[in-house]
Amino acid sequence: SSELTQDPAVSVALGQTVRITCQGDSLRSYHANWYQQKPGQAPVVVFYGKNNRPSGIPDRFSGSRSGNTASLTITGAQAEDEADYYCNSRDSSGNHLLFGGGTKLTVL
């Protein structure tokens, strides 16, 4: 498969938990990485692989995978988490990279 599918938009109440998902056949073989992009800025990796959070990223960000779906969970969403989130992985051949279409997260 050559696609990663994300919901275009998700909203969460301040302090609540939200899950952003990414679906694709290649995710059965490859882990996803997650990037946060705020307006006018370059993306920043917030979680990668099975269980890796870059230094400086709050531990409210976590990731998981089940079957062909990878998820980014934000536990106790903050106002500063409002951003676009993109998943990325490899295609089924493993030779090329893919990005999901992105999910716009609104914190209410």
Next chain:
Amino acid sequence: QVQLQESGPGRVKPSQTLSLTCTVSGGSITSGGYYWSWIRQHPGKGLEWIGYISYSGSTSYNPSLTGRLTISVDPPKNQFSLELSSVTAADTAVYYCAREADYYDRSDYYWGRAFDIWGQGTMVTVSS
């Protein structure tokens, strides 16, 4: 601390070649375990991987751009470059250079890669 900086013309005429350079500072472009990528973002849209060149010089390109695309590396200058030929308005986008780094996850014996450093991006408009 490694930093990336894109440079190149902000406007290219249709049918011409778009050329961008990414300068790597704070580290060597030939260091093992890194892949140097170009990624673009059309106005108001999502991210699109364009292609990469590895620390060893091998390349991989987005199949939708193969035939128009060349990514090369200049180790003495610590730079890598993008050339996209026969551009149209559909190539108007913010172009990012980024470093993809290998990582090993011992919990499931998995070798993966993730984009850990990005340039600030440069807007390229294709217009006559």
